[in-house]
Amino acid sequence: MAKSNNWTKEQTIVAFNVYCKIPFKNSSKTNPLIIKYANIIGRSPSALNMKVGNFGRLDPELKKQGIVGLGNGSKLDEVVWNEFQGNWEKLAYESELLIAEFQNKKIEEIIDDLIFEFPIGTERETIIKQRVNQSFFRSTILSSYNLQCCITGLSISDFLVASHIKPWKVDEVNRLNPHNGLCLNSIHDKAFDKGFITVTPDYKIKVSKCFDDFKKDEAVPDFFLKYDNQSIILPDRFLPSKEFLDWHYTNLFKR
Incomplete structure (x- = not known):
């Protein structure tokens, strides 16, 4: 456990990582992710849960929904928020690097992929960073989408994809921007990627x-046509950028 009651910057950065990874409404001291990361950084689950709530008070998108988070956050919370927001x-790489360091591990040791099959050296480091990100x-x-597809509401996580609105190869700057993402099931992710469906601003x-x-194909009405002109399920935070959605509609959508 931490020797001081004061949060360090490193612990606070990891807490911001957790804030981004967990549906805000599911944050509690009994949540498995809260317990996992609390143990890693040497804080109690209650303390980490409160810190996540402190970040919630800084999030303007939660405020728009009438969600205020917890009051009495620290100045350090604001410093970390302003640095990484x-x-x-x-945020992605530095926070994951800290998570590894708190466990006395190398960052590749906390990645599920078989990194060890890749060459040693610069290429290996690039691949590791890419996997982490x-x-x-x-x-x-x-x-952000509460573990459900924003089109169908499907909530089986193994079938869900974090789909980029503007593809990686098109916009390197916004590759990790959560405003450049939609949570889609694997079928609609492929359709979105190929321009067979889009989401307007x-x-x-x-x-x-x-x-x-292909209307005679029974799957087409069920999987696609019935969703035409319907609204997506909006996320609790990180609303998809209207600018990025307009780009997809203009440049990828097959009218």
Whole structure:
């Protein structure tokens, strides 16, 4: 356990990582993720849960929903929020690196992928960082949408994908920006990626006319056509950027 009651900056950065990874409404001292990370950083689950609530008070998107988080947060909370909010790549890698260090491990030891199959050296380091960042992005997007597809409401996590609105290859700056993500099931993720469906800046689902030739396929009405012009399920935080949605509609959607 920590020797001081005062939170260190390193512990607070990890707490912000947890804030991004866990659905805010599910945060409690009995939540398995809260317990896991509390043990890692040497704080009690109650203390970490309160720190997550402290970050909630700084989140303007929660405030818009009437969710105020916990009061009486520290100045350090604000320092960490201001340093990392909007700087997602820095948050993703630095916070995961700290999580590894708290466990006296190398960062590759906390990654599930078989990193050891990759070459040693610069290429290996690049791949490790990429895997860490991808994992953080997925966790952040899925938690923001409360672990459900924003089109169908499907909540089986193994079928869910953190889908980029603007693809990685198109916009490197916003690769880890949670405002550049939607939580979709694997079928609708592929359809979105290929432009067969889109989401407009007013959060309406649009289905491509390309499906008109396949209406006799029973799966097409069930999987796609019935969702046309329906609203997506909005996340609790990290609303999808209207600018990014407009880009997808303009550049990828097959009208």
